[in-house]
Amino acid sequence: MSYDLVVIGTGPGGYVCAIKAAQLGLKTAVVEKLPTHGGTCVNVGCIPSKALLHATEMFAEAGHSFADLGIEISKPKLNLKQMLAHKTKTVEQNTKGLDFLMKKNKIDVLRGVGSIAGKGKVTVKGDDGKEQTVETKNIVIATGSTVAGIPGVEVKFDEKVIVSSTGALEFGKVPGKMVVVGGGVIGLELGSVWARLGAEVTVVEYLDKILGPMDAEVSKQFQRMLAKQGLTFKLGQKVTDVSKAGKGAKVTFEPAKGGDAETIEADVVLVSTGRKPFTEGLGLDSVGVELDDRGRVKTDKHFRTNVEGVYAIGDVIAGPMLAHKAEDEGMAVAEILAGQAGHVNYDVIPSVVYTSPEVASVGKPEEELKEAGVEYNVGKFAFSANGRARAMLHTDGFVKILADKKTDRVLGAHIVGFGAGEMIHEAAVLMEFSGSSEDLARTCHAHPTMSEAVREAALGAFAKPIHS
Numbered sequence: 001m002s003y004d005l006v007v008i009g010t011g012p013g014g015y016v017c018a019i020k021a022a023q024l025g026l027k028t029a030v031v032e033k034l035p036t037h038g039g040t041c042v043n044v045g046c047i048p049s050k051a052l053l054h055a056t057e058m059f060a061e062a063g064h065s066f067a068d069l070g071i072e073i074s075k076p077k078l079n080l081k082q083m084l085a086h087k088t089k090t091v092e093q094n095t096k097g098l099d100f101l102m103k104k105n106k107i108d109v110l111r112g113v114g115s116i117a118g119k120g121k122v123t124v125k126g127d128d129g130k131e132q133t134v135e136t137k138n139i140v141i142a143t144g145s146t147v148a149g150i151p152g153v154e155v156k157f158d159e160k161v162i163v164s165s166t167g168a169l170e171f172g173k174v175p176g177k178m179v180v181v182g183g184g185v186i187g188l189e190l191g192s193v194w195a196r197l198g199a200e201v202t203v204v205e206y207l208d209k210i211l212g213p214m215d216a217e218v219s220k221q222f223q224r225m226l227a228k229q230g231l232t233f234k235l236g237q238k239v240t241d242v243s244k245a246g247k248g249a250k251v252t253f254e255p256a257k258g259g260d261a262e263t264i265e266a267d268v269v270l271v272s273t274g275r276k277p278f279t280e281g282l283g284l285d286s287v288g289v290e291l292d293d294r295g296r297v298k299t300d301k302h303f304r305t306n307v308e309g310v311y312a313i314g315d316v317i318a319g320p321m322l323a324h325k326a327e328d329e330g331m332a333v334a335e336i337l338a339g340q341a342g343h344v345n346y347d348v349i350p351s352v353v354y355t356s357p358e359v360a361s362v363g364k365p366e367e368e369l370k371e372a373g374v375e376y377n378v379g380k381f382a383f384s385a386n387g388r389a390r391a392m393l394h395t396d397g398f399v400k401i402l403a404d405k406k407t408d409r410v411l412g413a414h415i416v417g418f419g420a421g422e423m424i425h426e427a428a429v430l431m432e433f434s435g436s437s438e439d440l441a442r443t444c445h446a447h448p449t450m451s452e453a454v455r456e457a458a459l460g461a462f463a464k465p466i467h468s
């Protein structure tokens with residue numbers, strides 16, 4: 001069989017690339033080693049975690065804020081089996097949807113491990129050991145990422161007691177004590193899931209702040225909010241050992257700047273210290289595809305590797321490890337292969353942490369602007385001064401808009417608060433069109449909405465907010 005394009009891996013990068021390519025008239029096949037499409041995101045990442053985040057948020061709301069709204073119910077009772085079943089069903093709905101999209105777009109699905117066998121050749125080895133080789137004009141590597149572990153520390157994941165995110169989506173009962181190693185996105189999302197269900201959660205983080213790359217003011221306030229929800233933080237601590245102890249596990253850490261080591265015991269330990277690109281078994285060596293010093297497939301601006309006809313996208317290349325970044329790259333490379341001008345604007349990739357409240361940002365944090373010597377104005381507006389937020393008992397948090405002092409062009413938007421992950425997109429669209437804080441503030445916003453806080457923050461960046 002001969003194709004215009006074979007995509008290896010059907011995570012958000014790969015499946016979106018294949019669909020777009022097929023829509024543009026390219027004869028396309030995908031290779032996937034798992035029984036379902038969707039990759040990390042759909043099977044063990046974005047989708048199942050959001051199902052649990054939502055369910056546990058509802059559980060916490062029913063327990064805490066219903067009474068204030070005049071809704072009297074007896075203490076909510078957890079049915080963990082049903083909650084996990086909701087998660088599984090959500091994943092299944094998504095993977096079935098992808099099967100449908102593959103058929104609808106007439107994409108051939110080749111099941112098995114794909115490897116590049118030479119110029120324009122992909123070999124697929126099925127579970128039964130049988131191999132087939134297909135010919136193709138172009139190959140896109142979209143094989144994603146896997147758990148990085150802790151550099152220099154041997155971590156024996158059993159996915160029951162010492163777990164990665166995958167095990168932390170599956171606990172059969174609520175752990176009494178949970179240690180989270182790494183206060184990044186996974187640690188805080190999944191740590192808050194189990195904290196809301198009653199686990200005593202301690203986060204041990206190497207840096208002096210949680211959510212490293214986020215705006216420092218946002219990170220600080222967010223940490224306070226999580227602490228109020230019962231999470232404990234040990235910042236500036238380097239984890240040096242994670243091992244089994246009795247039925248549970250123990251974690252040893254020492255101050256990153258030097259000092260005495262401390263050990264804490266827990267029923268479960270989630271190690272969420274980042275992910276690394278996955279290129280195993282692809283045969284990249286044999287065709288000479290270059291990797292960078294962090295094991296990522298090296299690409300140029302047009303997603304081309306150093307080998308003609310071989311492209312790469314998503315978690316396996318440089319850039320933020322986000323599903324929507326992988327998707328955008330997938331669309332762009334398909335457009336390029338179809339002779340169009342595919343492009344990704346890396347300055348405007350939103351990032352959302354789906355905790356309660358959510359944290360969302362797009363563009364530059366304040367620290368980065370300072371470091372680059374850019375002069376800027378700051379507009380801030382707290383949700384406590386927003387009528388809709390008060391009506392919904394969601395007054396925690398604020399919006400922060402950073403705009404260039406001379407041109408007023410918006411350079412960054414940061415939101416911590418209920419619905420931040422939806423609201424951030426008006427800033428993203430504005431920034432994509434190089435808009436100013438005045439453009440945003442002069443756009444009529446419906447009342448009463450949480451989004452009015454975004455407008456007020458924009459007003460604050462070049463004039464003054466009305467309601468504070």
Ligand SMILES: Cc1cc2nc3c(=O)[nH]c(=O)nc-3n(C[C@H](O)[C@H](O)[C@H](O)COP(=O)(O)OP(=O)(O)OC[C@H]3O[C@@H](n4cnc5c(N)ncnc54)[C@H](O)[C@@H]3O)c2cc1C
Pocket residue numbers: 008009010011012013014031032033034037038039040041042044045046047049112113114115142143144145165166186278280281282313314315316321322323324325326354
């Ligand atoms: C717990 C968790 C929660 C997350 N939540 C979010 C979120 O809310 N929002 C967000 O933007 N991102 C989130 N992410 C990150 C997101 O999942 C990744 O950025 C995204 O999945 C990357 O997409 P990808 O297509 O590059 O790779 P992947 O999704 O990793 O897909 C790669 C695919 O390639 C297949 N594959 C690999 N090698 C081969 C081979 N040789 N042959 C055949 N098939 C192969 C794999 O089986 C897999 O299906 C989360 C990640 C985790 C772990």
Ligand SMILES: NC(=O)c1ccc[n+]([C@@H]2O[C@H](COP(=O)([O-])OP(=O)(O)OC[C@H]3O[C@@H](n4cnc5c(N)ncnc54)[C@H](O)[C@@H]3O)[C@@H](O)[C@H]2O)c1
Pocket residue numbers: 150181182183184185186187189204205206207210211212237238239240272273274275320321322351352353354
């Ligand atoms: N909502 C989302 O968009 C979402 C959700 C989950 C995952 N993801 C993606 O998945 C990827 C992996 O997530 P993650 O949370 O594992 O990584 P991360 O990079 O977000 O956080 C890892 C944290 O671990 C810390 N760390 C590293 N070594 C340590 C040590 N020895 N001791 C203590 N702390 C240590 C780091 O300082 C960092 O803060 C991220 O790139 C993220 O973008 C995104």
